[in-house]
Amino acid sequence: MIKTAIIGVSGFGNIHYNDLIRYQEHGKLEITAATIINQDEEAEKCARLKAVGCEIFSDYKAMLEKFRDTIDICFIPTGISLHAPMAIAALEAGANVYVEKPITATLRDLAAIKEAESKSGKFVAVGYQNIYQPSTAKIKNAILAGDIGEVKTIKFCGITVRDKAYYSRNNWAGRIKIGENWILDSPFNNAMAHQLNLLCFFAGKTFENPARLKTVQAQLFRANPDIENADNAAMEIITEDNKKLLYYATHTAECNEEVQIIITGTQGVIKWTFDKTTYKIDGREYIHENNDNRDHVMDALLAKAKGEKSFICDLAIAGSQTLVVNAAHASSEINAAPPEYVITQPYKDSTSERLKDISEIMSRAFQEERLFTRADYPWMKTGRIVDIAHDDIEKLIRENLKLPE
Secondary structure, rough: EEEEEEEOOOOOOHHHHHHHHHHHHHHOOOEEEEEEOOOOOOHHHHHHHHHHOOOEEHHHHHHHHOOOOOOOOEEEOOHHHHHHHHHHHHHHHEEEEOOOOOOOOHHHHHHHHHHHHHHHHOOOOEOOOOHHHHHHHHHHHHHOOOOOEEEEEEEEEEOOEEOOOHOOOOOOOOOEEEOEEEOOHHHHHOOOOOHHHHHHOOOOOOOOOOOOEEEEEEEEEOOOOOOOOOOOOEEEEEEOOOEEEEEEEEOOOOOOOOOOOOOOOOOEEEOOOOEEEHHHHOOOOEEEEEEOOOHHHEEEHHHHOOOOOOOOOOOOHHHHHHHHHHHHHHOOOEEEEEHHHHEEEEEEEEEEEEEEHHHHHHHHHHHOOOOOOOHHHHOOOOOOEEEEEEEEEHHHHHHHOOOOO
């Protein structure tokens, strides 16, 4: 029986908790231990976990030490800054790891996790749940089979709203750092990190690998004056084999619109949305209904832990998103939109900041496959082109964020 542990059951941790409970009830795993720092608030979950023989801890290090070399998978659905220390600790305690996306905020922490994984002989899987779905595999296989010919561009557009409640849900939302802990929370490093990761994955030359990246140029800006990081972004990413990846994301629209990825080849087009994938090949259209089922994630993890052949979002795949995020911050400063372009609007039970005309301007840039221009916004600034292989990305990030060495 696969033995599991979990660190945190609140917030998005509730999704992981429900996955584990469901699979435990079907006899597919054992929930051995859980670290819950807010046990009074989560009394019901604690009681249910104890009822199935799970031991509850308030300190994850104490949990990992007690169950050293006995946990098969440690689930880590915690804040971004905690991913690296917790994943490394779990690996050193002999557990495989399933950690929420993004894997971490910085390339330095990513390297540390990779080193710990290599030394441990265990695996790290990352919680980009879309990548585990059959619809994603179908798209990647269609690309590799040449169904749409030679791929020219892969682009994403996400026009969404995030209100003040979203940014007040924890102490790190919208933050760059807290003390010495890097976070870089933004649309492209949190809510829509999934799609940035998919762009890199779809552009890879083999099924198991993402694209190798050559350059990144970004425009990072914010409308919300109460956050540190960007709530809007446009990026142009060029791969080593000269595919163009384009990424557009906003959290400051008037309303939520369709989130989409479009893959254009010389002989056809594939369009992905949450609900369906549309294939247009040789003048014919095919529609595949997407089924975002968490069981695909759990089944992949359990198979991998048993030593069976299983595809997971590993550090190589997830690390491509971290690389782009860091290169984007190395490319662009975070530019504040002038107050006259920002409108505070009611949204659900809260309010949100809306950037004037962002939906129309972003949609137009997406269609024309370009970055924003001063004709779009007179105050728009475009970052430098970052050479992935040769530029000192960490140094450029500090310069753009105006941080000391």
